[in-house]
Amino acid sequence: DAGITQSPRHKVTETGTPVTLRCHQTENHRYMYWYRQDPGHGLRLIHYSYGVKDTDKGEVSDGYSVSRSKTEDFLLTLESATSSQTSVYFCAISGDTDTQYFGPGTRLTVL
Amino acid sequence: AQTVTQSQPEMSVQEAETVTLSCTYDTSESNYYLFWYKQPPSRQMILVIRQEAYKQQNATENRFSVNFQKAAKSFSLKISDSQLGDTAMYFCAFLTLSSNTGKLIFGQGTTLQVKP
Numbered sequence: 001d002a003g004i005t006q007s008p009r010h011k012v013t014e015t016g017t018p019v020t021l022r023c024h025q026t027e028n029h030r031y032m033y034w035y036r037q038d039p040g041h042g043l044r045l046i047h048y049s050y051g052v053k054d055t056d057k058g059e060v061s062d063g064y065s066v067s068r069s070k071t072e073d074f075l076l077t078l079e080s081a082t083s084s085q086t087s088v089y090f091c092a093i094s095g096d097t098d099t100q101y102f103g104p105g106t107r108l109t110v111l
Numbered sequence: 112a113q114t115v116t117q118s119q120p121e122m123s124v125q126e127a128e129t130v131t132l133s134c135t136y137d138t139s140e141s142n143y144y145l146f147w148y149k150q151p152p153s154r155q156m157i158l159v160i161r162q163e164a165y166k167q168q169n170a171t172e173n174r175f176s177v178n179f180q181k182a183a184k185s186f187s188l189k190i191s192d193s194q195l196g197d198t199a200m201y202f203c204a205f206l207t208l209s210s211n212t213g214k215l216i217f218g219q220g221t222t223l224q225v226k227p
Contacts, residue, residue: 031213042115042202042217043156058214090156094213098144098206102156 003027004103006091012109019078021106023091025071031094032074034058034066036087037105043090049074081110113138115205117218124193125226131178132188132221134203144206145179145186146215151199159201162186190223198225 003026013019023032031050035043035058045058047066055066063085065077078085088107092100114137124130136145147159162170162179169177174194178187190197203218 033213033215035215040219042219043215044217045214048214088154092156092215096213098213099146099158099161100213100215101158102148105154105156107154 004091004093004101006089006103006106008106009104010107012111013081014111015082016080019081019108019110021076021089021091021108023074023076023103025074025093027093027095027101028071029093029095030071031096031100032068033092033094033100034064034074034076035090035092036060036085037090038087046076046089078108081108083110086110113140113205113207113216115203115216115218117201117203117221119221120219121222121224123224123226124190126193126195128193129189129191130193130223132190132201132203132223134186134188134218136184136186136203136205136216138184138205138207140207142208144208145177146204146206147175147177147186147188148202148204149197149199150202150220151196156202160188193225195225195227197223199223 007022033048034046044060049055049068091103094100143164145162149157160172174191200220205216
């Protein structure tokens with residue numbers, strides 16, 4: 001299994017609070033991704049990174065920001081959490097733009 | 112824009128039997144990859160099988176095989192000798208190589224239940 005961890009694994013927060021999710025990899029892969037999973041939608045890309053300090057938006061990026069200051073860490077921040085951001089969040093990594101391997105996921109509930 | 116469609120929201124199969132999950136996709140690209148991922152109740156996304164579009168030979172991984180029909184834009188997954196541990200949601204995914212970003216496009220998923 002690819003060495004990918006996500007923290008926290010579960011979080012409950014209130015509307016309007018900032019939230020940061022962390023993805024950590026030990027594979028030294030160049031590409032990292034954040035997805036959200038909602039019923040009926042599969043997984044949808046939020047943001048991705050193609051190197052340290054190099055990031056770009058995915059299809060559902062509104063309300064989210066990311067940062068990557070080290071190869072191994074990719075942070076996803078909800079600047080002001082809303083109930084529509086209640087979801088399961090997955091991080092993925094790839095050594096090239098080919099096969100992606102996923103972390104265990106974070107279940108976020110915004111009350 | 113690329114789309115991926117899984118038309119079977121739920122399926123069931125008896126243990127030891129064979130089941131086929133359907134996936135169709137829409138793209139104007141000629142060079143791409145297709146994947147099947149498995150998501151068991153643990154929620155972990157697990158890569159099952161991968162197919163490169165330029166390869167005519169269908170990919171196989173142990174009990175899992177695909178039927179890749181490029182002209183028809185169809186990519187079905189066959190599970191042989193189904194086991195209880197195959198109970199999971201299965202996602203078909205498409206990846207284009209033209210954008211150099213590695214963005215995966217997922218279908219909505221098919222829930223498979225293997226019955227004893």
